[in-house]
Amino acid sequence: MNTPIAQKVQAPDIAAQVAYAMRIMGVAPIPRNYELFYEAYIGSSPKLTREVAALGNRATQEELDQIGRQFFGHHHRAEAIDGAHSKLSSQLEGLLQLLRQEQTSLESYNQLLDETYSRIANKNNTSAEIIRGAINVLSTATGDTISQGKEMVETVTQRSREMDVVRRELDEYKRIANTDSLTQLSNRRAFDDRLAAIYDNAMLHNVTALVLADIDHFKKINDTYGHPVGDKILASVGSIIRASVRKDVFIARTGGEEFAMIVEGNNQEEVMTIAERIRTTLEHTPFKNSKTGVNYGPITISLGLCMASEADGPAELYSKADIALYCAKNGGRNRTMPFEDGMKKDFSKSWLIYRK
Incomplete structure (x- = not known):
């Protein structure tokens, strides 16, 4: 079947010919589709040209992406980048949740301190009762807060490490997505x-x-x-x-x-x-x-x-x-x-x- 790619309509410019072919085949004008048609048109791979030509005049995006995965290793890095973004967002949400918990813990600690102050200020209590009550309240509150604080530091540190791993992964995906696989230059x-x-x-x-x-x-x-x-x-x-x-x-x-x-x-x-x-x-x-x-x-x-x-x-x-x-x-x-x-x-x- 004759297709725009197979016919290679004579025009003074390759980019215009590629755009024309994509337009009359109803192909979405997105970067990965343009790259596919451009390489098929210039004949960088005869097999690629035959595969694209065999699609006929109404290629689906799924068919184009299947060819893209076959001939261009970087073709679908965008999916990996999206996945890394999602993981990074998830890690960040978890870290924010920990900080919210820490805020709640500190609010409880402040309430206990207020309670202690109230007991000390109550003139009806004896000195022994005031001291004993204050020590019990402060010991409990401080002990819980220190324990929670240590756990918080360890958890935040771990989350930070995980976020750094995802960040490096995301940077690598972006580098690959922006690199020409043949020359290793930018694409x-x-x-x-x-x-x-x-x-x-x-x-x-x-x-x-x-x-x-x-x-x-x-x-x-x-x-x-x-x-x-x-x-x-x-x-x-x-x-x-x-x-x-x-x-x-x-x-x-x-x-x-x-x-x-x-x-x-x-x-x-x-x-x-x-x-x-x-x-x-x-x-x-x-x-x-x-x-x-x-x-x-x-x-x-x-x-x-x-x-x-x-x-x-x-x-x-x-x-x-x-x-x-x-x-x-x-x-x-x-x-x-x-x-x-x-x-x-x-x-x-x-x-x-x-x-x-």
């Missing part, structure tokens, strides 16, 4: 959040840049050597990019053979230097099969960048960086282009499609 989900956060601080716009990078002729690499080789090259490119920049530079694989970097604390000239260092390092890195001697190279990338100060928001910033990338590709590839007014592209990807 599209993490990139979306980081890109949106750029405009939280207007003071940094002049020294913050978005850099988009795309491996040149990657489809030819996959077609010539196969997807397993393509995957290894993607992982190697990701490692080279990571090793070529400071640790605080945010790097993500945003889909297929495209990477994104958010560089903070540098002006445009400095960002250009960083991008060129990545490009030349990759250009001079040999890509060979150590066993067979097959040379897969040279592997090159094209890069486009835009400063945050040149855009009014994340969507425009993404669009302008993508236009610069397009111009780098159109200008011969293996080069870095900063965005400039006057650059035109008939159809640029919209970052907003990933925010649904």
Whole structure:
């Protein structure tokens, strides 16, 4: 059966084609569905493409999630995160209950102290009765309170340990959910959040840049050597990019053979230097099969960048960086282009499609 994925309608932009396919198939525009269709469309796994195409024109969410679990280990981390949130909430509620009990205990202690004071203040009681009654009341109240206090400390300590374990578990789930399994860089989900956060601080716009990078002729690499080789090259490119920049530079694989970097604390000239260092390092890195001697190279990338100060928001910033990338590709590839007014592209990807 012909489906939008199988037909691969010719359009100037992959993101638009994926969105179109999802829309006419009635697929909910949520991140995990987009990732599934994107990877199926670009052909990262022929088996995945066949599985999605076999769903026909009206795939259910259950069917899509089943394929997602099969091909993407991180696909349903959101469920694990929700579970960890629930456990953390439960632990917190238990701790609050203990504190309420302690408050009740202290209120009872105060009542006993009031009673003791009343006996001491009663002029009809003898001194011996006053002292004896006060000692009995205070001994009982203080003993109970100390015992309950020790138990409370031990219980609160135990609950705190349990909450810390759940917190670490939740942090790990979030890390996995935001990590691309192939390159171990951040993924599209993490990139979306980081890109949106750029405009939280207007003071940094002049020294913050978005850099988009795309491996040149990657489809030819996959077609010539196969997807397993393509995957290894993607992982190697990701490692080279990571090793070529400071640790605080945010790097993500945003889909297929495209990477994104958010560089903070540098002006445009400095960002250009960083991008060129990545490009030349990759250009001079040999890509060979150590066993067979097959040379897969040279592997090159094209890069486009835009400063945050040149855009009014994340969507425009993404669009302008993508236009610069397009111009780098159109200008011969293996080069870095900063965005400039006057650059035109008939159809640029919209970052907003990933925010649904």
